[in-house]
Amino acid sequence: AQSVTQLGSHVSVSEGALVLLRCNYSSSVPPYLFWYVQYPNQGLQLLLKYTSAATLVKGINGFEAEFKKSETSFHLTKPSAHMSDAAEYFCAVSDGSSASKIIFGSGTRLSIRP
Amino acid sequence: GAVVSQHPSWVICKSGTSVKIECRSLDFQATTMFWYRQFPKQSLMLMATSNEGSKATYEQGVEKDKFLINHASLTLSTLTVTSAHPEDSSFYICSASWQRPYNEQFFGPGTRLTVL
Numbered sequence: 203a204q205s206v207t208q209l210g211s212h213v214s215v216s217e218g219a220l221v222l223l224r225c226n227y228s229s230s231v232p233p234y235l236f237w238y239v240q241y242p243n244q245g246l247q248l249l250l251k252y253t254s255a256a257t258l259v260k261g262i263n264g265f266e267a268e269f270k271k272s273e274t275s276f277h278l279t280k281p282s283a284h285m286s287d288a289a290e291y292f293c294a295v296s297d298g299s300s301a302s303k304i305i306f307g308s309g310t311r312l313s314i315r316p
Numbered sequence: 317g318a319v320v321s322q323h324p325s326w327v328i329c330k331s332g333t334s335v336k337i338e339c340r341s342l343d344f345q346a347t348t349m350f351w352y353r354q355f356p357k358q359s360l361m362l363m364a365t366s367n368e369g370s371k372a373t374y375e376q377g378v379e380k381d382k383f384l385i386n387h388a389s390l391t392l393s394t395l396t397v398t399s400a401h402p403e404d405s406s407f408y409i410c411s412a413s414w415q416r417p418y419n420e421q422f423f424g425p426g427t428r429l430t431v432l
Contacts, residue, residue: 243407243426244425244426245320245423245425246360246411246423247423292359304362307359
């Protein structure tokens with residue numbers, strides 16, 4: 203079985219500050235890991251994905267995440283927060299097989315202070 | 317590329333009526349479509365997985381007779397909420413995927429259902 207745990211349901215940072223959203227996973231097989239962003243009343247947009255290639259994954263909007271097998275973590279970071287980054291962020295895991303399920307974390311709401 | 321649409325984007329209906337939500341993959345053929353439900357300030361919960369031309373696979377606890385899923389073509393899946401009640405009010409999101417080296421799902425914009 204696979205699962206993800208997002209630490210912190212709400213994170214608040216100042217504009218220009220480092221963004222760090224934490225995600226730990228559990229998987230009995232090599233995982234595929236994803237970060238999605240959701241703006242209010244909208245669907246999900248893929249920020250980045252790890253598919254067993256490079257452990258440091260760069261995504262859209264300046265976000266990146268590092269896969270650390272020893273820590274079973276896939277934390278999302280951005281060096282400098284922008285007001286437009288305020289949204290809900292979901293970490294997710296799948297086993298990557300055809301038609302496999304994606305299991306979502308509980309989400310982290312990111313707020314940006316002016 | 318890989319655009320998924322949903323229709324309608326929002327719907328209000330009376331208790332006891334049925335509502336159909338469409339999910340379309342606009343620029344690719346989706347071998348598999350997924351339906352999720354999201355309550356306010358909560359995560360997405362997978363309701364069912366459907367493959368074109370076959371019956372949907374429902375997650376535990378999801379009433380298949382209440383949430384009818386049809387995946388008649390490689391670009392269209394529908395979710396029908398039958399005899400809707402206020403507790404069915406939610407945000408419904410579909411996603412679509414196809415055979416790739418890894419499974420990436422492309423998400424629709426969601427449908428807000430309000431049952432009065």
